[in-house]
Amino acid sequence: MPELPEVETIVRGLNQKVVGLKIADAWTDWSKTIKTHMPAKFRREIRGRKILRAHRRAKYIMMDLSGGKTLIIHQKISGHLLYGKWMVSGKKVEPAMGGPIKSDPYNRFIRFILYLNNGYMLGLSDVRRFGKVFLGDTDKIENINEIGRLGPEPLSPKFTLAKFKELMRRKRGVTKKVLMDPFVIAGIGNIYSDEILWYAEVAPTRRVEKLTDKELAAIYKYIKFVLKKAIGAKGDSLQDYRTLEGKFGNYQNMQKAYQLTGEKCQKRDGGIIKRLVIGGRSAHFCPVHQK
Numbered sequence: 001m002p003e004l005p006e007v008e009t010i011v012r013g014l015n016q017k018v019v020g021l022k023i024a025d026a027w028t029d030w031s032k033t034i035k036t037h038m039p040a041k042f043r044r045e046i047r048g049r050k051i052l053r054a055h056r057r058a059k060y061i062m063m064d065l066s067g068g069k070t071l072i073i074h075q076k077i078s079g080h081l082l083y084g085k086w087m088v089s090g091k092k093v094e095p096a097m098g099g100p101i102k103s104d105p106y107n108r109f110i111r112f113i114l115y116l117n118n119g120y121m122l123g124l125s126d127v128r129r130f131g132k133v134f135l136g137d138t139d140k141i142e143n144i145n146e147i148g149r150l151g152p153e154p155l156s157p158k159f160t161l162a163k164f165k166e167l168m169r170r171k172r173g174v175t176k177k178v179l180m181d182p183f184v185i186a187g188i189g190n191i192y193s194d195e196i197l198w199y200a201e202v203a204p205t206r207r208v209e210k211l212t213d214k215e216l217a218a219i220y221k222y223i224k225f226v227l228k229k230a231i232g233a234k235g236d237s238l239q240d241y242r243t244l245e246g247k248f249g250n251y252q253n254m255q256k257a258y259q260l261t262g263e264k265c266q267k268r269d270g271g272i273i274k275r276l277v278i279g280g281r282s283a284h285f286c287p288v289h290q291k
């Protein structure tokens, strides 16, 4: 599932490619994608609106539109937004350009399209069809879905060590699960919780209430470090995620723990990365240096 770095990469791409353009129309073959409107009403509401800016809250992509509306896209498990050209006939969508939009099979499951006034489109490729689109009033964004209840943004300057410690001291439970809880901290999922804990030298199974001040400080430091590193790499494309142009991100080549079961720990401490299932999600860690 795309996490904060992948969503941030898409948002930066949107700010480069589509700000200032107008939405000419919309299409979907899967009416459940649009949560706030029936498709016909959605098309009427969205046509002619100008894209003013793109931003992000947790894993939600937000595009502020003219007329006080905001379009929100949550890519969920396998969705990723693409900038390209397609031909639609009935329920069939074919790429109308070369490159990764056409050649990469992960970019070929287009379920939702926004037509732009420069001839290009934004297409949501989503093999599992869990991606969601919301349209609401910009000034009431917090009322949409769970947005108002989300935890703080980990890369915000307001997310200080003191704030992080205060949040952790209020929680009980397994550290990996607490880090992945969007109502505690926004945007960290399975990939980056494994990576953060590998760097912080803390086992994912540790109880958060038993972590020392030093361990909390290390986790805090590596939350910022790993998320920034992954944004710099344009995200992790081990699975479905691609950039807005349909290209691979690069973090999958930098992974230290996630999905590396059976491989030697890159700290060369003799450890072999182990996989454990915690609350239905798998954790990957080095049993030698992660205590």
Ligand SMILES: [Zn+2]
Pocket: 265, 266, 267, 268, 269, 271, 286, 287, 288, 289, 290
């Ligand atoms: Zn190790």
